Amino acid sequence: MTAEPRPVVLGPAYYADGTPSAWRDVRALLHPPYTAWHLAYVVIGGLLARREDWAVLGATVLAFFLAVGVAAHALDELNGRPLATRLPSWALVAAAAFSLAGAVAIGALGVERLGVGLVGFMVVGVVLVLGYNLELLGGRLHSDVVFAAAWGGFPVLVAAFAEEKALSWPAVVVAAAAALLAASQRALSTPARELRRQVKVVRGTVEYRDGRLEAIDAAALARPFERSLRLMSWGMTGLAVGLVLARAFG
Numbered sequence: 001m002t003a004e005p006r007p008v009v010l011g012p013a014y015y016a017d018g019t020p021s022a023w024r025d026v027r028a029l030l031h032p033p034y035t036a037w038h039l040a041y042v043v044i045g046g047l048l049a050r051r052e053d054w055a056v057l058g059a060t061v062l063a064f065f066l067a068v069g070v071a072a073h074a075l076d077e078l079n080g081r082p083l084a085t086r087l088p089s090w091a092l093v094a095a096a097a098f099s100l101a102g103a104v105a106i107g108a109l110g111v112e113r114l115g116v117g118l119v120g121f122m123v124v125g126v127v128l129v130l131g132y133n134l135e136l137l138g139g140r141l142h143s144d145v146v147f148a149a150a151w152g153g154f155p156v157l158v159a160a161f162a163e164e165k166a167l168s169w170p171a172v173v174v175a176a177a178a179a180l181l182a183a184s185q186r187a188l189s190t191p192a193r194e195l196r197r198q199v200k201v202v203r204g205t206v207e208y209r210d211g212r213l214e215a216i217d218a219a220a221l222a223r224p225f226e227r228s229l230r231l232m233s234w235g236m237t238g239l240a241v242g243l244v245l246a247r248a249f250g
Contacts, residue, residue, distance in 0.1 A: 010196040010218055012083045014226045025085035029077055029092075033233035035069040037185070038151055040240035041178045045159030047243045048171050053163060056110070060162050063106040064155055067129055070099035075133035082197065100129060114165055121158045128154065144186050152182025185232065192225040 011017035016028035042064050046057040074096040077083050107122040128150040131141035153175035160171035195202075195218045202221060206214045 010222065012197050013193070014196075014222075014230070016083055020086065022086075025083075025087050028083045029073050029085060029087065030069055031073055033230065034185070035065065035073075036237045037233040038068055038155060039064060040236040041152060041155040042159045043240035043244060044174065044178070045156035045171065046163050047247055048156075048160050048168070048174060049163035052247055056114075056162050057159065059106050059110065060159050063103040064158075066099040066106075067103035067125060068151070071096045071103065072129045072133050074099070075129070079134055082193075100126065110162065114162055117161065117165065121161065124154070125158070144183065147186050148179040148183040152185075153179035181232070181236070185229065188225045188229050188232075192222045192229070195222040195225075 011028075013028060013031070015032055016024065018024050039061055042061050043057065046052060046060060074092045077085055077087070078089060078092045078096070104122060104126065107118060107125075111118050111122075128141070128146070131137060132146060132150060133142075135142045156175040156178045157167060157171060160175075161167055164171075199218050202216060202218045204216045206216055208214070
């Protein structure tokens with residue numbers, strides 16, 4: 001008689017495992033690997049310029065960190081508690097409001113230096129942060145296509161525009177490539193999230209040709225998705241850091 005498989009309790013994300021604590025909740029809320037990955041697109045977009053302005057690039061990275069790394073993730077957690085944090089709702093609202101306001105303030109300061117063309121990007125950015133994470137308009141903006149465009153292509157375009165005050169074809173091509181990478185991230189993270197947040201029990205056995213048997217559970221199924229996500233986030237972050245070093249000391 002086969003024993004009933006025990007439910008495997010997984011955290012809501014691979015970077016949100018461990019004993020519940022305030023630190024774990026804050027760490028989970030910031031989505032460190034995904035935030036770093038997203039900011040890597042900003043750096044890559046900015047360094048497409050023939051001559052970089054480090055102050056502008058730094059301000060652009062900071063604005064995206066506030067808007068996406070903090071505000072978007074706080075709103076996402078407020079909308080249904082997908083990470084199961086114990087952070088009070090008022091703290092999430094305050095973090096989202098102050099961070100998004102800070103990002104807009106940085107953009108407003110940039111308009112004087114970069115021109116009114118930046119205003120359009122600012123408006124689109126605010127709409128994406130609010131519309132995607134709060135699932136406004138009936139959730140129409142909360143889709144795979146919008147995720148790829150907003151979290152992959154958009155930061156490349158904004159950073160490239162901030163450096164050159166215009167968009168070039170190379171920036172458009174790199175933005176398209178970033179959108180495809182973001183789509184890959186989404187394709188991997190969606191089943192991993194479902195295994196961690198929706199699945200109660202996985203039953204099954206893998207039988208190899210040499211006769212070996214291996215029981216499978218939710219953790220085993222999520223492992224290849226999450227290993228790929230880890231490697232991709234490290235790879236994109238490393239690429240961005242390498243480009244910065246090449247420009248600074250090359």
